[in-house]
Amino acid sequence: MINEAIIKIKNINRTYIDDKDNMVEALQDINLSINRGEFVSIIGSSGCGKTTLLRLIAGLDVPESGILTLDDQEITAPNPQRGYVIQQGGLFPWLTVEQNIATGLKARHVYRQNKELVAHYIDLIGLNGFEKAYPHQISGGMAQRVAIARALINKPKALLLDEPMGALDSFTRADIQDKLLELRKENDATMILVTHDVDEAIYLSDRIVIMTPRPGKISEIIPIKLSHPRDRGSSVFLAIRGEILEKLHLASAQPQVEYTI
Amino acid sequence: MSIIKTLTVPSLQKQGRNDKKNITINKFILLTAFSIAGFAVAILANIFVRQVADVKITKYAFGSTIISINDAYRIVVGLIILLYLGISMYSFFNEDRRIKFVKRAPFRFAIGSALALWDILGTKLLILPQPFFPGPARIIESFLMEGDYIWDNTLYSLRLFAVGFILGVVFGVGTGILIGWFPKVHYWVYPILKITGVIPAVAWMPFAYTLLPNPFSAASFLIVICAWFSIASLTAQGIQSTPRAQFEVARTLGAKTPFLVFHVAIPHALPQIFSGIANANGFAFTTLVMAEMLGQPGGLGYYINASKVWSAYYKVFAAIVVMAVLFSLIMEGIGLIQRHVLRWQKGLVKSSDQ
Numbered sequence: 155m156i157n158e159a160i161i162k163i164k165n166i167n168r169t170y171i172d173d174k175d176n177m178v179e180a181l182q183d184i185n186l187s188i189n190r191g192e193f194v195s196i197i198g199s200s201g202c203g204k205t206t207l208l209r210l211i212a213g214l215d216v217p218e219s220g221i222l223t224l225d226d227q228e229i230t231a232p233n234p235q236r237g238y239v240i241q242q243g244g245l246f247p248w249l250t251v252e253q254n255i256a257t258g259l260k261a262r263h264v265y266r267q268n269k270e271l272v273a274h275y276i277d278l279i280g281l282n283g284f285e286k287a288y289p290h291q292i293s294g295g296m297a298q299r300v301a302i303a304r305a306l307i308n309k310p311k312a313l314l315l316d317e318p319m320g321a322l323d324s325f326t327r328a329d330i331q332d333k334l335l336e337l338r339k340e341n342d343a344t345m346i347l348v349t350h351d352v353d354e355a356i357y358l359s360d361r362i363v364i365m366t367p368r369p370g371k372i373s374e375i376i377p378i379k380l381s382h383p384r385d386r387g388s389s390v391f392l393a394i395r396g397e398i399l400e401k402l403h404l405a406s407a408q409p410q411v412e413y414t415i
Numbered sequence: 416m417s418i419i420k421t422l423t424v425p426s427l428q429k430q431g432r433n434d435k436k437n438i439t440i441n442k443f444i445l446l447t448a449f450s451i452a453g454f455a456v457a458i459l460a461n462i463f464v465r466q467v468a469d470v471k472i473t474k475y476a477f478g479s480t481i482i483s484i485n486d487a488y489r490i491v492v493g494l495i496i497l498l499y500l501g502i503s504m505y506s507f508f509n510e511d512r513r514i515k516f517v518k519r520a521p522f523r524f525a526i527g528s529a530l531a532l533w534d535i536l537g538t539k540l541l542i543l544p545q546p547f548f549p550g551p552a553r554i555i556e557s558f559l560m561e562g563d564y565i566w567d568n569t570l571y572s573l574r575l576f577a578v579g580f581i582l583g584v585v586f587g588v589g590t591g592i593l594i595g596w597f598p599k600v601h602y603w604v605y606p607i608l609k610i611t612g613v614i615p616a617v618a619w620m621p622f623a624y625t626l627l628p629n630p631f632s633a634a635s636f637l638i639v640i641c642a643w644f645s646i647a648s649l650t651a652q653g654i655q656s657t658p659r660a661q662f663e664v665a666r667t668l669g670a671k672t673p674f675l676v677f678h679v680a681i682p683h684a685l686p687q688i689f690s691g692i693a694n695a696n697g698f699a700f701t702t703l704v705m706a707e708m709l710g711q712p713g714g715l716g717y718y719i720n721a722s723k724v725w726s727a728y729y730k731v732f733a734a735i736v737v738m739a740v741l742f743s744l745i746m747e748g749i750g751l752i753q754r755h756v757l758r759w760q761k762g763l764v765k766s767s768d769q
Contacts, residue, residue, distance in 0.1 A: 214663050234669035244664040248682045248759045260678070261670035290763045308669060 159187040160344050161211065161312060166220035168206055179369030180206045184220070186363065186372060188312075188344060195347045195355035196363045199402065203370025204348045205316055211346065212238045212314050224311060234258055237305030237313045237343075241320045244301065245289040251300050252276060252285040258308040275303040278340070279333065295326035299333065306337065312344040319354065331357055335382060352398050356391060357384050364401055374401055443513050446520040447503040451496045453527020458492050460531040461485055461552075468541030470550075475559045487559055488552040492530065499523065549729040557733035564718075569737055571713035572703060575631065576745070579638025580699050587643045587695065588688060591650020595684070596676060601651070608647055616641030616702045617709075624710055634706035641702045642695035649691030653684025686760065689753045696749060700742050715741075 166184040169177050180203040188194050196204040209215040210222055213232040222229040224236065232238070245254050256272045259265040276285055279299040281292075289297055298318050305313055315334075319327045331354060338345055349355055355362045359378050366373045378394060385391060466472070474483045482490075506512035530551060536542045538550030558565060593600045594608070616637045623633035657680045665679050707716025715734045722730035754761075 212663075212667055214666070232663070232666040234667065236667065238664065238667035240660055240664065242660070244658075244660045246661065246679070246682065247763065248685070248757075250759075257665070257670075257678075258668040261665065261668050261674045288759045288763070304668065314667075 158190050160190040160192075160225060161186075161188040161346075162221075162223045162226075163187065163207075163211070164221050164223075166207075166210065166217045166222065168203070168210065168215070168217050181210075181217070182369035182371050184370075184372060186375075188346065191338075191342055191344055192360050193338060193345045193347070193358055194361050194363060195349055195359040196365060197349055197352065197355050197398070197402070198365035198370075199350070199367060201370075202365040202367040204365050206370065207365075208238075208314050208316050208346065208348050211312070212236055214238075234262060234308035235311045237308060237310035239298070239301045239305050239313070239315050239318045241317045245297055245304075247289050250286050250288055251281060251292065254289070254300055255304045255307055257304055262308070271307055275307050278306075278337065279303045293326070294322050295330060298322065298330055302330075302334070302337065306341055306343070309341070310343060312346060313341075315345065315347040317349055318347075319349075319351070327351075327354070332383075334358060352395055352402070353386060356380075356394050356398070357386060362398065364398065376401075437510060438513050438517060443503075443507070443517060446517045447500070450503070450516075450520045450523040451499050451527070453524040454492050454496045454499075454530070455527070457527050457530040457534060458489050458496075461489055461492075461534055464535055464539045466539055468539065470538055470541060472552075473556060482559075484552040484556040484559065487555045488534070491555055492527075546726050546728050549732065553729040554732045554736065557727075557730045561730075565733060565737060568713050568715050568718040568734075569741060571711075571717075572707065572715045573741065575634050575707070575711075575714060576638065576699065576703050578631075579635040579703070580642055580696070582635065583639040583642025583695060583699065584646060584692060586639060587646025587691065588650050590643070591647040591684075591688070591691070592654060592676070592681065594647065594651040595654025596680065605648075605651070608644060611640070612644035612648060616698070617705045620706065620709060630711050634703070634711055637702050637706050638699050641698040642692075645694040645698060646688065646691035649687045649694070650684055653687030654680045656687075657683040686757055689757065692749060693746075693753075696746060700738075704738070 163184055163186040166181055167179075168181040169179050172178050184203075184207060196207060198204050206215065210217055211224075211229065213229045213236065216230065229236070246257065249257070252272050255275055256265060256269075259268050259271065273285075276282060279302065281296060281299060281303075284292055284296065289300070292300070301318065302313075302315075319330055322330065334345065335358065337343075345358075347355070347358060356378055362376045362378060363372055364374045364376065365371065376394070376398060380390060380394075472483050472485055474481050475487075503516060506516040534551055536550075537548055538552055543550075590600075590604065590608070594605050595601070619637060619640065620633075623636050624630065627633040627636055661679050661683065662675055665675055670678070703714070704716040704719075707714035708720045711717050715738055719731050719734045722728070722734070
């Protein structure tokens with residue numbers, strides 16, 4: 155059960171045409187399988203296709219070739235089985251905290267039967283007392299918790315996180331990171347996180363996928379075998395950090411024709 | 416290590432009010448007196464300034480009571496005083512309301528004084544050019560003379576406005592959503608909307624009065640098209656400007672197309688729909704009055720036209736006063752609905768802070 159693959163990504167290619175009419179290979183020959191309950195981070199410099207890959211898994215985009223599956227079912231469109239959280243949360247400003255969290259239930263027409271879930275998830279993210287607040291009345295960190303709860307209320311098999319902590323200060327960030335680990339334990343969800351924060355990736359992940367740009371490729375997958383809670387200051391942590399930074403540095407130091415003078 | 420703020424969300428009414436200084440009871444009473452002083456001056460001027468010019472002060476009998484137009488004027492001003500005293504008493508026990516009431520005191524004083532001046536120049540001395548600028552008492556005379564007739568015309572206008580404007584809002588929002596959502600509809604309908612939108616609705620009047628079965632439906636049609644354009648184009652813009660991320664997030668939450676339209680795109684467009692409605696409101700008043708002046712069997716516009724023919728300018732002013740009150744009430748009503756529907760914007764947008 156432990157190492158059963160839930161998401162399989164096979165030979166994915168995705169190209170798009172940028173504003174200057176150039177063909178950009180966003181993803182080239184991506185192969186990856188993610189196990190049930192695993193926390194995987196995808197890290198890499200900007201333009202390496204990590205967000206494109208996450209959007210493919212979410213079903214918001216389709217590959218040119220290759221196949222993505224969740225529990226052996228091909229991913230072709232967005233589905234509440236794959237929760238998706240973006241950087242600015244994408245909360246609906248006209249809905250209160252509890253209405254935002256209830257969106258998934260309402261969209262799937264199961265709100266009546268599951269009303270009590272909303273209070274449960276508000277409790278889980280610790281936003282009691284803010285049920286009736288509108289998104290602009292709460293802090294960025296709280297808004298991200300709401301976005302996460304909103305995705306989790308659908309009981310997704312996988313939670314896809316596209317730099318959800320990117321716009322937050324480091325204290326709030328650390329707080330949400332701990333919350334994510336806690337939620338993962340309680341919900342048994344597989345989590346895939348796109349980030350460019352190396353510390354964050356090491357702190358949270360079971361495996362870190364390093365991607366390189368032009369064309370977007372997986373350059374290396376690094377397993378992190380530390381037990382939780384992880385100490386950001388420990389020598390092992392710092393050693394892994396050094397290793398990953400070196401790899402990222404090497405990855406981005408490859409000759410790039412566009413930038414040679 | 417929770418860093419959730421322990422304070423609760425500030426109550427919505429309090430936001431943006433903190434910068435104002437509080438006000439003592441004494442000062443409040445003084446400013447209430449100041450508020451009504453101008454109107455008191457107006458009454459006193461009416462009573463004590465001698466009638467110099469030769470103006471006929473007509474008396475009207477209501478059952479056994481006989482009142483002159485001057486009496487009626489004093490009663491109206493007296494009612495205004497009572498109204499402000501009432502509001503003052505209502506505001507007395509609440510800090511926010513007190514501040515709000517007091518803010519307008521100098522303005523009220525100015526209005527009262529202006530009434531007194533107008534009464535002296537327009538009725539007592541008759542210095543203002545006649546018959547174009549009658550005194551305030553003469554304007555009130557219109558209501559004494561034919562109050563029920565003015566009321567009938569007001570109802571006619573109101574009915575015309577209600578039918579035309581409600582249909583205009585329904586069609587406008589409907590087509591706006593279709594244009595905003597379906598690229599095909601945008602391609603075919605939007606250019607027509609853009610071209611017809613710049614034409615003042617009254618330009619269609621000859622066709623409307625000829626082709627439609629009766630004047631009422633013709634005028635309603637004119638109001639519908641003048642409201643339709645502004646509401647439809649702003650609704651379409653609102654729908655089209657919905658951030659893609661909001662649709663995507665909704666889809667990953669399990670939303671299908673109807674949910675995306677009714678729970679994402681339309682709520683996002685609502686602020687713009689309401690600015691469309693507010694614009695349309697102004698156009699609709701203009702169209703209404705013009706349509707009534709040019710071929711309706713009733714309505715305030717008709718009343719103005721009919722009175723003008725007899726040089727009864729005091730009646731024209733009476734109709735203008737009714738319009739001011741009626742249209743302000745309609746605007747206020749729409750504003751109330753807007754503030755309720757868009758209550759989530761409170762504190763988010765600058766304009767809603769007032």
